Structure formats: C-alpha cells, structure tokens
Amino acid sequence: MSGGVDSAVAAARAADAGHDVTGVHLALARNPQTYRSGARGCCTLEDARDARRAADVIGIPFYVWDLADRFHEDVVDDFVAEYAAGRTPNPCLRCNEKIKFAAVLDRAVALGFDAVVTGHHARLGADGLLRRSVDLAKDQSYVLAVLRRDQLDRSIFPLGDSTKAQVRAEAAERGLAVAEKPDSHDICFIADGDTRRFLAERLGEAPGDIVDARTGAVLGAHSGAYAYTVGQRRGLALREPAPDGRPRYVLSITPVSNTVTVGSAEMLDVSEVAADRPVWTGGPEPDGPIECEVQLRAHGEVVPATVEVAGGRMLASLRRPARGVAAGQALVAYRPDPAGDVVLGSATIGTRD
C-alpha cells in the first residue's frame, strides 16, 4: 500500500472478496527525507501515514516493511548502471521484477501468505493471462510483463476491470481519504525530478563528443553521455545547424567511446528490434514467427509486428517503423483480444547494432 488511491482500493476489494488481507507499506528510502516529498510520492512519511489510515478504514492489519537496501541495490544502483552503459532503464519495471513480486512476494510466502495484491491497472483472470486494463490510459501491463509465470501465479490485480475514475469514485464511497490524491508520475527516488542531475551526482562529469551519424563529424560536446536518451531532440547545444536545416535527434549512445550520435528524424526509424532475456507468460515460447503487436516503451505506441525467437533473443520485425526505441526498455508482445489484449512475452531491448 503506497499511500495512493489504487492500492487502497485494491486492498479493500481483496478484503471484500473474502481474502485474509494484511496491508504492507514498503519503506524504500534509506533516508526518507531525500526522497520525493509531498502528496505525489510513494516513499514519504506522509504516504506511509495515508496508507496506514486506508488500512484502518478497510479494517486490515498494517505494517511497514523496510526494503530500502534491496531497493537501492536492485533498482537505484541498476538505474544508474544502466544509464552508464548507454541504456534507458525503466525503474518501475525493475521494481516490479525485483522488489514487489520478488523480495516482497518471497517474504510474504515464507510468512504464510498466498499472494501479493497490488493496485496495478492490469487484468489477470482465472485463465492466468495478463491483459491490458480496461482503462488504456492507465494500463500498466507493460511494466508487469516482465513477471514470470511463477510470479503471476501469486499475484492479484483487483483493479483491471475498472477505470481510474471508477477507482477514485469507489475510494470516495468507501470513505478513503486518498480518493482525490494526485497520481504519481515521476521516479520516486529522484526527489526533484531532475534525472540528469541525479545521474551527474553519481556518475560525475564525463565530457565527450556529439557526432554526426552520417559524416562522423564532431558537432558538439556533452558533459556525460548518460544524460541523453534515444529520440531526444532538445538540449543538444550543437555548434551549427544541419545542412538541411532540419532538427537532429539522439540516435545512439556509445559508452566505450563516450559519444552521443545524432542524426535526422528518419534515421531514428527502427524496423527490426532485438531484445534479450525473453519471458513468455501468454503461452509457451513460440517455435516460429507469430503475428502480434508490440509496445516498445511505457505508454508508447503499439505497432503490428512479426515476432520470433532466435538464439535466445526475441526478434520483432515491425510493420511500420517506430521511433525512440531505446536499449534497456522492454519489448512487450501482445495478442489483440476483445477481452483485453493479452501479454504474450517481454524482453529487454538490446543496443542497436
């Protein structure tokens, strides 16, 4: 229970369904004052208090579990290391994979609990298939697709059939004070939302070149390649405009040479995506090419594609090019379905060759 409206309603619904529910708030900050403050966050003392009040109203026991060390190692350190390696990580996905449905789930199971209930917006029905929420704007199946079968088998997502508006209305009806609490958007462990500075403080200044993808010419300088993301256009501070006068975008980041490569919008187009460490939960691993849809970043567009497994990697041939495909993000394959698109599998996008 983060202290937000979703987990509060999820807990209430699980209790109504007859489960013996215990509320758990995760203390993730080694020093709570350094994490985001105010009502937007998931890590503050205020949020712990909101979660406790929600548990009181629902009538369930409530505890705070200290997972600060695990969170720091598995999520925060990983976040910094991924940027240092020229990739763009998704810490919420990593937190699901390593904390909520791993460290928390393992501890819960050892203590005698059967499952972890969360307020994620996704559907997980009796068929065991993970599907998009009915509320496509709030759908979180993308950051849950990394979960393995054994993790999903011990997960309950009571909110997947409701829209966010319905969840808020229900919270108000239930007398939960968090009904109107704003959604959290930013990365919970970056207090001021300034990711670039957060990384600079941990990785230090590392000046290098910004080079033209076509000519190899040095167009500018950067103070740390980790500050750039594939598809980024702003903040490049190039010395001169491109000959054609059109904007240039970050195409790739190469940690070894510490260079940021830029080029035209067209050069961002990607038609083939290779991703590592696939997890298949929508059925067995496919033994040949399958037609499906893929999503390449959180809240990103959905693209029809042919997906197959080769050499232990997930390969997707996109029917139309996608832009802003960044290494480190997830490639999630969905099967369109009127009852909610089904997650077939997920893998981590590799560096562009």
Add this chain to the structure above:
Amino acid sequence: MAYMDHAATTPMLSEAIEAYVAAARDVGNASSLHAPGRRARRTVEESRERIAAALGARPSEVIFTGSGTESDNLAVKGIHWARRDRAAGRNRVIASAVEHHAVLDSVRWLEEHEGADVTWLEVDAQGRVPVEALRSALDGAGDQVTVVTAMWANNEVGTLQPVAALAALAAEAGVPYHTDAVQAVGQVPVDFAASGAAALSISGHKLGGPTGVGALLLGRDVPCTPLLHGGGQERDVRSGTLDVPAIAAFAIAVEAAVKTQEETAGRLSALRDDLVSRVRQAVPDVVYNGDPADRLPGNAHLSFPGCEGDALLLLLDAQDIACSTGSACSAGVAQPSHVLLAMGADDDRARSSLRFTLGHTSTGADVDALVAALPGAVERARRAAQRS
C-alpha cells in the same frame, strides 16, 4: 487476545477510571479562587499527597506533567540549564547508554544544540551500568557536571540499575542525580527519599492510570529551569492548567500499584519465569536478554536467532498475541535497539528480539497462547529471513 505489551501501556485500573470519571463530571480550574476552583485544587493536592506518600516523597516535591517524556525532558534539560548557568565551566551531562529515548534524545539535543559535553556510561552484557563507570566519570570532574541520569529499570530488557549506589556517588560529588522510574513503579519498590535521587520521573499509563499525565519528583533544593512558561502552576517549574481528572486517576493508580507491588511482583515473576522456560523448551536456541534475576518481574526479552523481530510480531499479531520488538521506530521502520547494541549484541541479534511484558491483567492463558503459537511463527520467520 493475549496482551503482552504492558510496558507500552497497561489497562487502567477500574478504581482509576472511576476517579477519572467522577472528577471529569465536575467543573473547576485548580488555579481559580472560587468554590469550584477550590474543589479542583483540593483534588489536586490530595492526589499530590497520595503520590508523595506512596513514593517516599514530600508533597511539595511532586510536580505534575503531561507525560513521562515531559518529566524526563524537564529533569534533564531543566537541571542542566539551571546548573550550567550557575557556575562557569559546568557543562557536562553524564547519562547511561541504555536510556529511554525521552532521556537519550534530550541529552543528544543538549549536546548538538546547546553545546553540552556528554559522558555516556557504557553498560555490561546484562545492560547494567557498572557503579565504577560513574565513579571514574565523576572522578575529579564533579564540579563540571550539571546532572547525572540513569534509569531505574530498563524499558526494553528490564534490567534494574544500581540506583542507590549511583545516587550516592553523584551526591558525594555534589551533582543532582535523575532517574527515569517510569517502568519501575508498581513493579519494584520505589522510594524517592531512600533512593538518594534528586529527581525521578513517573508516568500514569504505565501503572494503571490514564495516558497524558506524569510527574517529576524533584527535590526542593534542586534548581530546574522550566520548559514550559505560563501560569507557573507547578512550583513555577511547570506551567499549564492542571488536568484534574487525570491527576486524580493517576494518584489512585499510583497508590494501588504501590500497595499491591509485592504481590504483583511475585505473581508476575512466576508467570514470566514460566513463559521463559516454556519458550526455551519450544525454541531451544532462544536467548534471554538482560539480567535473569535482577530485572522487572513482568519483563521477558528474548532473541530468536535467524528471525526478524518484525516478522515474528506480524505472525503473533495475526494470532491475537500482542508483543513488541521493543525498539524505536524511525519512519515506521524498526531500528536495531540501542539498548541491545550497548549490551554488545550485534545487529542481527538486536533485530531478532521480541519483548513480552506482563501486567495486572496477565494470566497463564496468555502464556499458553504464546507457547502454542510461537514455534510455528519462529519457523516461518526463519524461512522468511533466509529468503531476504
């Protein structure tokens, strides 16, 4: 429900509830001059006399406060300020390392914000302050010390401190000695005059009275600067309208707790010993912390190797057994107890501890419930600890 957290708070005695309700129905500010005011004043003064008589103090030595925490803050900060300002170069506080946070954090605050020098008295493996430690801390430095503070009985592990010996050493050096006796009254004999202490803190809700009231027994000649300024109701050392119903109930509870202390101690220590020996049978590697004999009769503080205290607490709570990890929370997260660490325990042992404290409503059925639930809980908590 097996309630085994009487050191956190214990149910109010029915005679205290009656005294509270009777006074709460009445009107009158004890500082007012009219008849209702005089009636309230009379209740307060009778209560003051009751508490003084029960604890070996003079009525004028009883200063009512809002809590044990306030009493501790008033004694430590108030005596330090007053004596620091009366002699140049006198700026040192001597405190035991196992104090309750009400004392511990007051001393730390004086150190960080008021520039006080602090000598922390280390403890032995049982959590007891060696008398020699105070002797050497005071040796030749008595005129630089404002106050010595060491609790009567430890709230976590239950160990009793050699209060009379510590007070005598402090008196010899001419330094006021304060003792936090919040856990002691009603459990062990407490006599203010006989103890030799200059100041002694007590709290209402730890002995069958209401929450929100406490007292500082403060010798007439001990200088003390107020924390709260205002009407000067309590000897000009403490201001604030007196809470007549709470004071009336508090006094009744102190009197009852002291009157039944010997019988309570005999009953609770037998029950506690039974608890410890049966837990030992059920969980053979359990560690019994603190002094096995010279301790609070209702206190059993146990470490369960390979377990986390919070996991055990959750599992016992689910079976309607209420106990404590005995340590302070920071942001809702249990920190390893400074008491256990001061006793030489490592982080793991400190985190694997639970405190069971018995009180006037405890019965053998509570111990039965604990002994039935504990082995399963320990097994699960161990499994959980291995996974993390």
